[in-house]
Amino acid sequence: MPVDIILPCLDERDALAAVLSRVPPHCRAIVVDNGSSDGSGEWAAAHGATVVDEPVRGFGSAAHRGLLAATADIVAFCDADGSLDLAELDRVCRPVIAGEADLVLGRRRPASGRAWPVHARVANAALTARLRALTGLTLRDLGPMRAARRADLLALGLTDRRSGYPLEMVLRASEAGWRIREVDVTYRPRIGRSKVTGTVRGTFSAVADMSRLLHEARA
Template structure:
């Protein structure tokens, strides 16, 4: 809890048993509720998460967005004030989460996301760098958005997140959230954070050509869809 604001952290995970110990060992004490969404793992991910005191929910439908939606459904009966998201592969350092949450807890922002600063050249692949550049450029041209990254570690006020009516089940979740925050004219900030290579294994997105292509197509599709639907969603966040 920060400034009497209750904070929940959602971490989608699929076969991240090797990475989770490093990730969860940095779980900030300010987080009141940690939920790991097991997205069809077969390697003991859920057991390890419980060992670190996390709540575990299961989402059998593969997809980052599906996992996040399951986590939000778990929170709905006792919602927090702020919801944060982070990856389970060790690339995000949870020790950097509080600087992302603070602007919201101090009522200086409604939505804050990480701007990744690679710690090594291999932390972000060339495909990821190009995809970030293209997506943020399109968002800037269409909506005058301030984004420089699609950083997965982020935080948002619960009531605004509910108002976003998120629906994408997979690769388009992060960009959908960023565009809808613009539609609602939320107060947005980016915070630079170190970004590391994943601890173990291979990314299901950036680690394969099929994953890279699928993610790229989906992100472009989401941007196009949101551009067409924007007039129906253009209203301001209310404090």
């Protein structure tokens, strides 16, 4: 079954060659250029990806713009930094295609100690612990590689346009009674400089966005 892969992108030209080379043959890569200054969008378009522009900065802005641009029944999201292998996407999409799950997240399994900085791993663990306590879900990771049906995602009415978008997706899916699952995926050191998890400042900003959503959900 065809799958549209949404790849939010901000200055990831160095990583895109490796990322796009691993796109499964039945999938279409949609690179959402979120204001890159390194020619990421032009490079991706020249190498076969569908490219859409999202001038409003923010992970959620780019991810949702990709969702609106997608046309396949099944959509997937993935970071464009080379840390995740799109050749493993089938195991994430398979339960959705088979009707066994409504949302599947790839639980990151680091290939090395450099793949997942300690501060980012601790932040992820703390956020998922709060998520489990709030929803009863058994998730261990807010995995950036994930898949669901496009129409169902649009029906959730996601509004966050910053780093809270992935968490809001899980919260609203849980409220809607979705079947949410995890599958293991390999997590490698990213290519190039990180704007979020590789920096303490970026991680703090993401945690602040997600903490706000958790507080609102609890209220």
